[in-house]
Amino acid sequence: MTITAPQGFRAAGVKAGIKASGNPDLALVVNDGPLKAGAAVFTSNRVAAAPVHWSRQVVSDGRVDAVVLNSGGANACTGPQGFQNTHATAEKVADVLGISASDVVVCSTGLIGEHLPMDKILPGVEAAAAGLSEDGGSAAATAIMTTDSVAKEAVFTGTDAEGKTFTVGGIAKGAGMLAPGLATMLVVLTTDAQVPAEELDVVLRDATRVTFDRTDSDGCMSTNDTVVLLASGASDAIPSAEQLGAGVTQVCAELARKLIGDAEGASHDIAIRTFNAASERDAEVVGRSVARSNLFKTAIFGKDPNWGRVLSSVGTTDAVFEPDQLNVSMNGIQICRNGGIGDDRGLVDLESREVLVEIDLQAGDAEATIWTNDLTHDYVHENSAYSS
Amino acid sequence: MTITAPQGFRAAGVKAGIKASGNPDLALVVNDGPLKAGAAVFTSNRVAAAPVHWSRQVVSDGRVDAVVLNSGGANACTGPQGFQNTHATAEKVADVLGISASDVVVCSTGLIGEHLPMDKILPGVEAAAAGLSEDGGSAAATAIMTTDSVAKEAVFTGTDAEGKTFTVGGIAKGAGMLAPGLATMLVVLTTDAQVPAEELDVVLRDATRVTFDRTDSDGCMSTNDTVVLLASGASDAIPSAEQLGAGVTQVCAELARKLIGDAEGASHDIAIRTFNAASERDAEVVGRSVARSNLFKTAIFGKDPNWGRVLSSVGTTDAVFEPDQLNVSMNGIQICRNGGIGDDRGLVDLESREVLVEIDLQAGDAEATIWTNDLTHDYVHENSAYSS
Structure with missing residues (x-):
C-alpha cells in the first residue's frame, strides 16, 4: 500500500542509468485530479540544492501536477548549470505529460557536487511517463532509494464526518544525513481527500513538526530534504483539517520510524x-x-x-x-x-x-x-x- | 620538560589502586611559593562534577597551594556523597602538607556515576605527598592519563623587559569528550613568573579561548574539564601580561595539539x-x-x-x-x-x-x-x- 492507494494518482519507477549499479533511479508521480493541490516543506539548510530552489517556486501557488525524483545524484552545489538541469528536467516532464513545467516539483538525492547526467535523465523521464500506472507507487518507492536497504511505504484510510472514505499514502527514502529542521530525505505523500491547498500546507507542517523534524539519525542536515503532499480530490470525502491531519501525521510517523529502522549501519x-x-x-x-x-x-x-x-x-x-x-x-x-x-x-x-x-x-x-x-x-x- | 621545570614547584604521581589496571592514578602538584597565586577555568556543562564545584570555590580568592588529581573515576553525578569525598580528599592533602583545604584544587577524571574508592584515594594522597619531587612533573602527567596513549607535557621559556628568565610548564590529559566551551580534559599549568592572581586569570582565559576552546574532537562536553594555572613567583622575572600570555598560550596550544594528536581512535x-x-x-x-x-x-x-x-x-x-x-x-x-x-x-x-x-x-x-x-x-x- 503506497502513494497510488489514494484515487487519482499514477506513478512509475524506471532504470534511467544514472546509478552505476543499474538499479532503478528515476520516479514520476502524477496527480490526475480533479483537484491538483500541493504543499511542501524543504530543508532549512542555507546551502540548498538546485531542485529545492526550483520546487519552492513551484509549490508557492498551491498547485502541483507532478513530482519527478531521481536518485544517483543530489544536484547540489552545482551552480547555474545545476539549476538549468533541474529546469530542463521539469520541462521534459511538462512536455511528455502536456502540463506546465511550473507545476512540476523536482527532487534529487545522491552525491553532492557532481552534475546530473542529463543524457540519462531526459530519456528516463520519457520511459517513466510511458510506464505510469495506478499500481506504480512501489516502483517509485524503489527508484528513489540510495543507501536504503528497503523501500519505505505507508498508507492510512479514514472517514469524514459523513462517513465517506479518504486515503493518505506515502513513500520515503533516506538512510543517512537524517537530521535537524527536517530529517534528511525525500518523501511524497498523496491523498484523495478534497482539501484546499492552504489547508494542505497547514496539515503538512503540523505533521512534519512532530515526526520527521524529531528524527535525528546522525545530526547531519541535507541540502535536498523535501516532503511534498499532493491532493487529488478524487474521492467524495471532505475531511476536516483534524481528520486529514491525523491521517497525514500517522503516515509521516510510520515513514519516519521506517527511516530510523533502516539508518546506515545502525544496530539500535x-x-x-x-x-x-x-x-x-x-x-x-x-x-x-x-x-x-x-x-x-x-x-x-x-x-x-x-x-x-x-x-x-x-x-x-x-x-x-x-x-x-x-x-x-x-x-x-x-x-x-x-x-x-x-x-x-x-x-x-x-x-x-x-x-x-x-x-x-x-x-x-x-x-x-x-x-x-x-x-x-x-x-x-x-x-x-x-x-x- | 614539564610542570616542575618552573622554579618553586614539586609534583608526584603514584599508584593508589583506583584503576583496575594497576597503572598510576593519583597526582599531586604543590606550589612552594613564595607567591601562591592560582587561576582556573572549568567546564561550562551545567552537570558539573563534585570536584568542579569544590575547585571553583578554592580559586575564587586567587590563591592555590596544591592540586590533587585522580584518574579512574570522575566523581560526577555522585550527589552529596560525591562532594563529601572531594572535600575529604582536599582535607587529606591539607593535613599531610600543613596547608588549608580551602587552597587545594581537586580534579577527577574517569567514569561518571560511580563513587570514588576513598580507601584507595586517602592512602594515595599520603604516598604522593611522600614522593613529592622537583623532578616529579612527568610522573604526575602519567598518573592523570585515562585512555591517553602518551603523557602530554609542554614548556616555554621567556624573558621579561629586563632580560630575566621565566618558565611556563604544563601537563594535560584527555582523549575523548574533547569539545565545546572547553576541550574536555584536565590541565595543570605552572609558572615561576611574578604575577598577581587577577592578571593570571586574564592571561589564562585569553590563552584557553584560542587553544583548548577551539579543540573539538568529538563534540562531547565533559562534566569535569579543568585548566588550572599556578604561579610561584620563584624567579626574578616580572613579565608583562603580554609576555606571560604569549608563553601560556604557546604551552596551551602545544598541549591542545597533543590532545588532538592522541584522540581516541583517530587516524587524522x-x-x-x-x-x-x-x-x-x-x-x-x-x-x-x-x-x-x-x-x-x-x-x-x-x-x-x-x-x-x-x-x-x-x-x-x-x-x-x-x-x-x-x-x-x-x-x-x-x-x-x-x-x-x-x-x-x-x-x-x-x-x-x-x-x-x-x-x-x-x-x-x-x-x-x-x-x-x-x-x-x-x-x-x-x-x-x-x-x-
Missing part, C-alpha cells in the same frame, strides 16, 4: 523521551542533545547503559532543570535518580534493537520524543567510502 | 581554518559545525575529499556568507569554487595524518581555526566498551 533504534519539561521546546532540545552525542551513541552500540553520557549531554542545554533533580531510565530501569546513582546499571537489558531512554526534567508537564540511532562500525564503514 | 588530525569571515565568532561557528559533522569526519577517515559534506555543514550556521560565494580547499586543492564544482577532487591527497580544510566565506577579514579528528572504527570500538 533509540527513542529519547524527555518529560516533565517546562516546554515542548525544552524537551526537544534535551532529546536532540542526547541524540547527537557520539559518546552516548557508541555506548548504546556497545550495549552499555552509560547514563553519565546522557547527563553530560543534558548539561550542555539551556533547558529548565536542576542538575540534582534529573532522573534517567533506560528500558524501564531508573539508573539515575536526582542527578546521582540510581538502580544498578547491570539490570538494564540493551539486547533488543529498540531502546527507550526516558529523561525526567522535573520542571513542568511538557514532553517530546526524538528518534535516533546508535553509532556503529558499519556507520563509519558506509560513510567513509560513500563517494569513492 | 584535522585543522579547519575558516577565513574571510565577517567576525571571529562566525569563523568559529562555521569551523565547529564542520568539526561536528559525522559524515565529514567519516569521509576524512575514508580519505574521501567529499566537500559536499563541508558545504552542507556550513549551510546549517547563521554566519554571514552567500552560498554561491563559498570556496573550500583540502590540503591545498580548491575543490569547491563559488559554491560549485572546483578543481578535480581526485587531486586531493589525504594520506597524511594532518589534514587542512580551508573555508573561504568571502564575507570579511576575520579567521579562526578549529582542530578536530576523523571518526573511525577505532573511535566506535573504544567508546562502545568504555564502562564495561
Whole structure:
C-alpha cells in the first residue's frame, strides 16, 4: 500500500542509468485530479540544492501536477548549470505529460557536487511517463532509494464526518544525513481527500513538526530534504483539517520510524523521551542533545547503559532543570535518580534493537520524543567510502 | 620538560589502586611559593562534577597551594556523597602538607556515576605527598592519563623587559569528550613568573579561548574539564601580561595539539581554518559545525575529499556568507569554487595524518581555526566498551 492507494494518482519507477549499479533511479508521480493541490516543506539548510530552489517556486501557488525524483545524484552545489538541469528536467516532464513545467516539483538525492547526467535523465523521464500506472507507487518507492536497504511505504484510510472514505499514502527514502529542521530525505505523500491547498500546507507542517523534524539519525542536515503532499480530490470525502491531519501525521510517523529502522549501519533504534519539561521546546532540545552525542551513541552500540553520557549531554542545554533533580531510565530501569546513582546499571537489558531512554526534567508537564540511532562500525564503514 | 621545570614547584604521581589496571592514578602538584597565586577555568556543562564545584570555590580568592588529581573515576553525578569525598580528599592533602583545604584544587577524571574508592584515594594522597619531587612533573602527567596513549607535557621559556628568565610548564590529559566551551580534559599549568592572581586569570582565559576552546574532537562536553594555572613567583622575572600570555598560550596550544594528536581512535588530525569571515565568532561557528559533522569526519577517515559534506555543514550556521560565494580547499586543492564544482577532487591527497580544510566565506577579514579528528572504527570500538 503506497502513494497510488489514494484515487487519482499514477506513478512509475524506471532504470534511467544514472546509478552505476543499474538499479532503478528515476520516479514520476502524477496527480490526475480533479483537484491538483500541493504543499511542501524543504530543508532549512542555507546551502540548498538546485531542485529545492526550483520546487519552492513551484509549490508557492498551491498547485502541483507532478513530482519527478531521481536518485544517483543530489544536484547540489552545482551552480547555474545545476539549476538549468533541474529546469530542463521539469520541462521534459511538462512536455511528455502536456502540463506546465511550473507545476512540476523536482527532487534529487545522491552525491553532492557532481552534475546530473542529463543524457540519462531526459530519456528516463520519457520511459517513466510511458510506464505510469495506478499500481506504480512501489516502483517509485524503489527508484528513489540510495543507501536504503528497503523501500519505505505507508498508507492510512479514514472517514469524514459523513462517513465517506479518504486515503493518505506515502513513500520515503533516506538512510543517512537524517537530521535537524527536517530529517534528511525525500518523501511524497498523496491523498484523495478534497482539501484546499492552504489547508494542505497547514496539515503538512503540523505533521512534519512532530515526526520527521524529531528524527535525528546522525545530526547531519541535507541540502535536498523535501516532503511534498499532493491532493487529488478524487474521492467524495471532505475531511476536516483534524481528520486529514491525523491521517497525514500517522503516515509521516510510520515513514519516519521506517527511516530510523533502516539508518546506515545502525544496530539500535533509540527513542529519547524527555518529560516533565517546562516546554515542548525544552524537551526537544534535551532529546536532540542526547541524540547527537557520539559518546552516548557508541555506548548504546556497545550495549552499555552509560547514563553519565546522557547527563553530560543534558548539561550542555539551556533547558529548565536542576542538575540534582534529573532522573534517567533506560528500558524501564531508573539508573539515575536526582542527578546521582540510581538502580544498578547491570539490570538494564540493551539486547533488543529498540531502546527507550526516558529523561525526567522535573520542571513542568511538557514532553517530546526524538528518534535516533546508535553509532556503529558499519556507520563509519558506509560513510567513509560513500563517494569513492 | 614539564610542570616542575618552573622554579618553586614539586609534583608526584603514584599508584593508589583506583584503576583496575594497576597503572598510576593519583597526582599531586604543590606550589612552594613564595607567591601562591592560582587561576582556573572549568567546564561550562551545567552537570558539573563534585570536584568542579569544590575547585571553583578554592580559586575564587586567587590563591592555590596544591592540586590533587585522580584518574579512574570522575566523581560526577555522585550527589552529596560525591562532594563529601572531594572535600575529604582536599582535607587529606591539607593535613599531610600543613596547608588549608580551602587552597587545594581537586580534579577527577574517569567514569561518571560511580563513587570514588576513598580507601584507595586517602592512602594515595599520603604516598604522593611522600614522593613529592622537583623532578616529579612527568610522573604526575602519567598518573592523570585515562585512555591517553602518551603523557602530554609542554614548556616555554621567556624573558621579561629586563632580560630575566621565566618558565611556563604544563601537563594535560584527555582523549575523548574533547569539545565545546572547553576541550574536555584536565590541565595543570605552572609558572615561576611574578604575577598577581587577577592578571593570571586574564592571561589564562585569553590563552584557553584560542587553544583548548577551539579543540573539538568529538563534540562531547565533559562534566569535569579543568585548566588550572599556578604561579610561584620563584624567579626574578616580572613579565608583562603580554609576555606571560604569549608563553601560556604557546604551552596551551602545544598541549591542545597533543590532545588532538592522541584522540581516541583517530587516524587524522584535522585543522579547519575558516577565513574571510565577517567576525571571529562566525569563523568559529562555521569551523565547529564542520568539526561536528559525522559524515565529514567519516569521509576524512575514508580519505574521501567529499566537500559536499563541508558545504552542507556550513549551510546549517547563521554566519554571514552567500552560498554561491563559498570556496573550500583540502590540503591545498580548491575543490569547491563559488559554491560549485572546483578543481578535480581526485587531486586531493589525504594520506597524511594532518589534514587542512580551508573555508573561504568571502564575507570579511576575520579567521579562526578549529582542530578536530576523523571518526573511525577505532573511535566506535573504544567508546562502545568504555564502562564495561
